[in-house]
Amino acid sequence: MNETLRTIIVEDEELARHLMKSFLNDIEGIELIAECENGFEGVKMINELKPDLVFLDIQMPKITGFEMLELLEHKPQIIFATAYDQYALKAFEYNAVDYLLKPYSRDRLEEAVAKVIARIQKEGKESDVIEKLGEFPREEYLDRIVVKDRNKIHIAPIDAVRYIESMDDYVMIYTNEGRWMKQKTMKYFETSLNPNDFVRIHRSYIVKVNEIAEIQQYEKESYIVILHDKTKLKVSKTGYKNLKDVLNF
Amino acid sequence: MDFRHPFFTNPRLSVGYGIFWLVASTVVVLIATLVNGVPVERAMIEIFAFIILYAVIGAAIWYVIKFSTLEDSGVLRIILAHLIAATIIVFLWMYIGVVIIKIFHPNTEEWLGQTVFNRAVAGYAMYVAFVIFFYAVNYYYAFKDKVKDETHLKALVKEAELQALKSQINPHFLFNSLNSISSLTMTDPARAQEMVINLSQLMRYSLKHDQHEKVSFKQELENNKLYLSIEKVRFGRKLNPVFAIEEACLNAEIPNMILQPLYENAIKYGVYEATEAVDVITHCKYIENHLVVSISNTYDKNVMSKKGEGIGLRNIRDRLQVIYANPHLMKIENTNNEFTVTLTIPQNPKNNE
Numbered sequence: 001m002n003e004t005l006r007t008i009i010v011e012d013e014e015l016a017r018h019l020m021k022s023f024l025n026d027i028e029g030i031e032l033i034a035e036c037e038n039g040f041e042g043v044k045m046i047n048e049l050k051p052d053l054v055f056l057d058i059q060m061p062k063i064t065g066f067e068m069l070e071l072l073e074h075k076p077q078i079i080f081a082t083a084y085d086q087y088a089l090k091a092f093e094y095n096a097v098d099y100l101l102k103p104y105s106r107d108r109l110e111e112a113v114a115k116v117i118a119r120i121q122k123e124g125k126e127s128d129v130i131e132k133l134g135e136f137p138r139e140e141y142l143d144r145i146v147v148k149d150r151n152k153i154h155i156a157p158i159d160a161v162r163y164i165e166s167m168d169d170y171v172m173i174y175t176n177e178g179r180w181m182k183q184k185t186m187k188y189f190e191t192s193l194n195p196n197d198f199v200r201i202h203r204s205y206i207v208k209v210n211e212i213a214e215i216q217q218y219e220k221e222s223y224i225v226i227l228h229d230k231t232k233l234k235v236s237k238t239g240y241k242n243l244k245d246v247l248n249f
Numbered sequence: 250m251d252f253r254h255p256f257f258t259n260p261r262l263s264v265g266y267g268i269f270w271l272v273a274s275t276v277v278v279l280i281a282t283l284v285n286g287v288p289v290e291r292a293m294i295e296i297f298a299f300i301i302l303y304a305v306i307g308a309a310i311w312y313v314i315k316f317s318t319l320e321d322s323g324v325l326r327i328i329l330a331h332l333i334a335a336t337i338i339v340f341l342w343m344y345i346g347v348v349i350i351k352i353f354h355p356n357t358e359e360w361l362g363q364t365v366f367n368r369a370v371a372g373y374a375m376y377v378a379f380v381i382f383f384y385a386v387n388y389y390y391a392f393k394d395k396v397k398d399e400t401h402l403k404a405l406v407k408e409a410e411l412q413a414l415k416s417q418i419n420p421h422f423l424f425n426s427l428n429s430i431s432s433l434t435m436t437d438p439a440r441a442q443e444m445v446i447n448l449s450q451l452m453r454y455s456l457k458h459d460q461h462e463k464v465s466f467k468q469e470l471e472n473n474k475l476y477l478s479i480e481k482v483r484f485g486r487k488l489n490p491v492f493a494i495e496e497a498c499l500n501a502e503i504p505n506m507i508l509q510p511l512y513e514n515a516i517k518y519g520v521y522e523a524t525e526a527v528d529v530i531t532h533c534k535y536i537e538n539h540l541v542v543s544i545s546n547t548y549d550k551n552v553m554s555k556k557g558e559g560i561g562l563r564n565i566r567d568r569l570q571v572i573y574a575n576p577h578l579m580k581i582e583n584t585n586n587e588f589t590v591t592l593t594i595p596q597n598p599k600n601n602e
Contacts, residue, residue, distance in 0.1 A: 013425070013483050019432035038524065061522045083424035102428035 004031040005116065008051045010042035010068070011035070011081065012060045016102065020055060020081065023109045030113065039063035040153055043071045050074045052125055053116055058082040058091075063155065067146040069094060070182075071153060077116050077125075141194040145173060147180035154180060158197075163233065164189055164206040199246050201225060201239035209246055254311055255386055262386070270304040291354070298349040299342070299368070303375055306342050310334065310379045314387065331380065339372035407571060411462070414568040416510045416561070418455050422480075423448075429483050444482055451475045455506055462572065466533070466540060467499040473508050477529070480516055488520045489528050497535035503542075503594050504572055510561040511544045511590050518588065519546030538596045545582075545589035562590065569594075 007030050011017045017035055024030045033049055036042040038061045046054060054076045058065040065080060066087075080091045081100040091099045097119055098112035145156045160175040166186045173180045190200050200206050207225060214226040215235070223235040225243075235243065243249075256263035274296050281292040313334040317327045343365070426448055433441035454472045470492075477490045515529045532543045562581065569578040573595055582589040 013429070014485060015429040015432040015483065016425075018436065019428065022432075022435055059521075061524060083421045083428065102424050103431040104428075 004029050005053045005113070005120075006031050006033050006049070006051045007053045007055070008032075008034045008036065008042070008045055008049065008076075009055045010039070010046075010060070010065070011055065011057045012037055013057075016057070016081075020109070023106050024113075026106070027110055027113055029117070039065070039068040042068050043148070043153060044151075046076060047073045051076050052120070053077045053079065053113075055079050055081050058084060058087050063146050063153065066090065066094065070146060070184075071148045077119065079112050079116065142192045145180075145182070147173065147182050149180060156180065158193070162208055162211045162227065162229075163231075166204045196246065199239070199242050201243060202234050202236045205233050205239075207233060215243065252315060254308070255390065256308060256311075266304070266308075270301060274300040294350055294353050298346045302346055302349070303342055303372070306338055306345075307375065307379045310338070310376065311383045311386075314380065314383050331376075335373055335376040338376060339369055342372055343368055410571050411568065414564045414571065416506050416564065418452065418509075419513060422513070425483060426479055433482075440482070444479060447475050447479050451479065455509075462504060463502045464505045465499070466501045466503045466542075469503050469505060469508055470494070470499075470531075470533075473512055476509060476512060480512075480520075484516070484520055486526050487523055488516065489526050491528050491530045493531065494533045495535055498533040498540055498542075501535060501540040501594065501596050503540060504568060507565055507568065507592070508542065508544065510565060511592075514559070514561055514590075515544060515546035515588070519548045522549050523547075535596075538598050540594040540596055541591065542594070543589055543591035545587055547587050550586050565590075565592070 007024065009017055009020055009024075009032065011020065017037075021032065021035070024032055030053075033051060034045045036045050040062055042054075042056070042060075043063075045051075051074075056065040056068070056078055058080060059082065060068075063071075065082075069078070078091075078094070078096040079098045079100060080087070080096050081102060081104070083102040085101055088099045097116050100108060100112060141158075143158050145158070145161065147154050147156060154177075156173065156175045156177065160177055162174045162176065164186070165172045165174070167181070169183060170181050171184050171186060171189065173182060186200070186203075186206065189198075189206055193206065197210070198206050198208055207227070211227045212225050213228045216224050216226060218224045218234075221237070223240050224232050225235055226232055256266065277300065278289075278292050278296050281287040281296065282289050313330060317330045322330075426444065430441050430444050430448075433444065451472060454468075454475075474490070477488070481488050481490070512529065519527045519529065527547055529544065529546045532541075532545075534541045562579070566576070566579045569592070570576045575595070578593045578595075580591040580593075582591070
């Protein structure tokens with residue numbers, strides 16, 4: 001391969017960054033273009049510099065490596081590097097190229113880079129890392145939703161989320177602090193939110209149970225829910241059944 | 250089941266039994282001679298021949314009880330067994346009694362013959378009394394065994410509980426530290442070596458003190474300083490440990506490895522999420538025979554959606570509860586952006602003068 005791999009390291013620990021940098025220095029074909037200390041910086045740099053390859057830590061301040069991936073507009077090849085082995089499966093579901101367990105050796109890192117080169121030769125530089133997001137059931141429910149609002153990243157705790165409305169390829173997330181758009185499916189939220197707290201009441205709505213003030217009959221066979229702030233949302237037949245199951249009436 | 254006679258296994262019981270019958274027969278002899286005017290010699294021979302003899306033969310009744318328990322055989326079978334045993338014992342008792350008396354007084358036939366029926370009835374009545382006595386003895390032993398088993402079981406359960414609640418060094422801490430060392434070996438071998446030594450010392454402490462419940466606060470503190478110094482290598486200026494320790498606290502006792510999860514939490518929720526330096530503050534006071542330790546850190550409210558008491562904190566609460574039988578020894582304060590956990594460790598007043 002004649003071209004170099006333009007590479008970014010996203011890693012919060014200085015020593016870990018340093019180690020990776022000195023390993024990468026010796027590998028031909030790697031051009032390190034940036035180092036990021038946290039996820040916010042990572043999102044900004046990746047979208048701006050459009051690297052070919054990103055080394056990504058998972059547990060980082062502010063937002064995790066996985067949450068970061070959800071906010072990317074540019075889709076690089078990803079190699080995770082972490083001390084946690086329990087995310088390996090999830091990482092490959094996200095179509096990561098490799099998963100380095102700390103502490104890793106120079107040889108292991110070279111092997112991972114070789115995999116990236118092989119994949120790029122086969123499939124081209126753009127990865128499908130983002131398309132894969134959210135198609136797999138989660139082991140635990142979300143406790144926050146990370147959204148990008150122009151150049152700012154906003155973290156909405158689940159407690160602040162009131163309801164979610166579908167809008168074609170996007171969803172609108174209504175929270176106590178405002179509303180945010182995110183490129184996700186309703187199916188994703190239906191499976192990643194705790195079913196005791198959130199109900200799918202309609203093809204277009206998922207509502208937090210505690211936000212519901214009233215359920216009213218609208219026509220003969222149809223209902224609407226009225227939230228505490230007087231917002232009215234349509235309820236489908238299946239939605240009414242879901243409400244009945246959760247609220248026990 | 251233990252088939253040894255309680256008279257053999259418990260000498261005190263057999264001595265008590267002997268004394269009881271000697272006193273009882275002496276009283277009967279006294280009554281016979283003083284009240285009824287029976288000649289002393291005859292009263293003594295007769296009473297001793299019958300009462301003491303019964304006491305000796307009667308000891309065997311325990312076996313009847315032991316070999317025909319309600320658990321193994323029906324009520325009818327037990328009654329039948331007792332009837333047969335009672336008849337044999339009463340017959341033996343009367344026969345041997347008469348033989349003994351005849352040795353001393355060959356001509357006592359008439360008064361012996363008159364009392365055969367009364368004697369037999371008394372023999373059966375005594376049998377019933379013995380059965381009750383031995384049942385009481387067996388019951389008492391079974392009860393004592395049960396209490397013993399129960400205390401033993403309770404101790405085992407407590408030990409198991411404590412074992413489960415004990416905190417261990419988080420493996421991710423270990424792997425991340427090893428990664429830091431891997432990095433330092435290239436840039437700063439001396440610091441890498443120092444970190445290896447600190448890490449080893451901390452690991453040794455956590456392994457060794459698995460066996461001991463309590464250590465001195467000084468020891469616990471030193472090891473947590475080791476822990477913090479290792480984390481400091483990873484987090485640099487972001488982690489700023491501050492200590493305010495009263496001199497009197499150092500000799501106090503504290504369950505081992507109980508502070509480590511608190512520092513771990515402070516780092517996980519305070520330091521880790523921060524981009525600026527975070528103070529992790531340890532206060533320690535000695536107040537009225539209690540060691541009061543509090544560890545606090547600031548955290549970024551916007552990042553954390555704090556969901557009450559995590560498993561680490563709950564384990565500490567439970568562990569203190571098991572050791573000190575008091576559920577109120579851990580206090581959590583979560584104000585605005587500061588998180589504080591306070592432990593109150595009761596002290597044995599004798600240990601701290």
